[in-house]
Amino acid sequence: MSWKIPLFKIYWDNEDVNHVTHEIQSGMNWAVGPQVAEFEELIKEKIGTKYAVTFNSGTSALHSLLLAHNITKGDEVIVPSFTFIATANSPLFVGAKPVFADIERETLGLDPESVNEMITDKTKAILPIHYGGCPCKIRELKEIAEDHDLILIEDAAEAQGAKIGDKNIGTFGDSAVLSFCQNKIMTTGEGGAVVTDCEEVFERLNLIRSHGRLEHANYFTSLEPFDYVDLGFNFRMSNLTASLGIAQITKVDKMINMRRNNSLYLNKHLNNIDGIKPIIPPESYYHVYQLYTIIANNRDELMKHLADKGIMSKIYFDPVHLTHFYRNSMKYECELPVTEELSKKVVTLPMYPALEEKDMDIIVQEIKEFYG
Structure with missing residues (x-):
């Protein structure tokens, strides 16, 4: 259906076109290339974390992040039911159990009181979302996570740029996920990222997204041998996609x-x-x-x-x-x-x-x- 007023329109300009065109015309590095690393630098600077790792979708980023935090079979992860289904499904991807807590009325995010009631000796992590770009009660959830020695992962897919006071969403938890799907704050068509201050999580994410391959150079242009040290997936963001991300994040x-x-x-x-x-x-x-x-x-x-x-x-x-x-x-x-x-x-x-x-x-x- 053609809408007189659609739900969303992508905001773009000639800078987006020029960045992608330049990479296409290079005839090289459409999959792996330097734009990915540059985009990651811009993301971590914008959010204010030590590390950023890009992925081909926010869902891939969330799947990989739970693996990187060693969440596995027998663990429980507290999630909202009022969310896009990827949030709830991600514990299932790694063999864990999603446990639903209720939301509160002010921000439509996880209700800290309900979360407290859902904690058991199997609870490993709390995974709230920031609904529609509005920060949830993340400070209260952080206190609960610290009191119970739980991992706090922010699903900030809808909340890039949001903050409480001067502190950016994505920096309250142990790690956070961003999405760059077409209707998000900025877009690469499809894409996502993890931001974190944890070096161990950062290193594991780099392995998980690229077949468990220990990468020290461009796989497609290097003569050096590469070793595979872990089980991984093909969750990489392409160089073409990252070039669009660079143009988008500047505005x-x-x-x-x-x-x-x-x-x-x-x-x-x-x-x-x-x-x-x-x-x-x-x-x-x-x-x-x-x-x-x-x-x-x-x-x-x-x-x-x-x-x-x-x-x-x-x-x-x-x-x-x-x-x-x-x-x-x-x-x-x-x-x-x-x-x-x-x-x-x-x-x-x-x-x-x-x-x-x-x-x-x-x-x-x-x-x-x-x-x-």
Whole structure:
């Protein structure tokens, strides 16, 4: 369907085209090359960690990170059900068990009290998400992780550039995952990264993403022999993809500011409409609005009304524990009242850097019309 106002549009310019074109015209290093290392340098500088390792997707990054932290069979990882399914599936990738905790209402992130209740002697890690670009209660979760000697992994797929006070999301946990999928804060089409301060995790990630190969030069251009010292996968980011990432990351602050300005405009005009409630972050929380989500009464009817006017909206997220796979194949039975309540009311509206004021006015007007 062709939408009058789509859910998202990719923000790009000639710099993106020029970077990729240069690498294509080189006739070399389309898979492995120097742009990957340069992109990783820019990522770690931007987030403020010692290390960054890129991957071909955020899901590959998350899978690899759990392996790097030695999470394995018999371990439990506390995750939200209110998330994209990769967050919950990643413990299964390594033989561990995802344990669902409930969310809190302010940020729609993991509820620290619920997390505390889910901790057992098998718990190895806590894996929260920062929903839609809004930091979760990560400081409280960090305290819990430290009190129980647990690994804290931030799924910051939607939250590149977000922060609490002056501290960047991605630097609270032991490690964090970023995503560069097409609808994220910045994009390489598909792609992801891990950021961490742990040298051991960094070294393991480099092996895992490239067949367990101990790399000391470009595999495709070096005469030197290479040894394989661990079991690994083909999870590498390509040099072409990294070249696009370099162009995108140089303007990521600009794109975030555009998103925030648009979201503040929508907040102002939607905040007084009976029947809906924008998500307003706590004081000192810097929300980057990868998603612009509201809590809406008669959500499904609202979505149909908007669709009839050519305005796309989408549900982020339906609970993972209620999917066919988890209910029928995994036999999960969970009590997550806040997750189940809010998942019936959330709706994500169009949000992207180049969203124009006239289009936001149309969105606001149609929502006002729906609620009378």
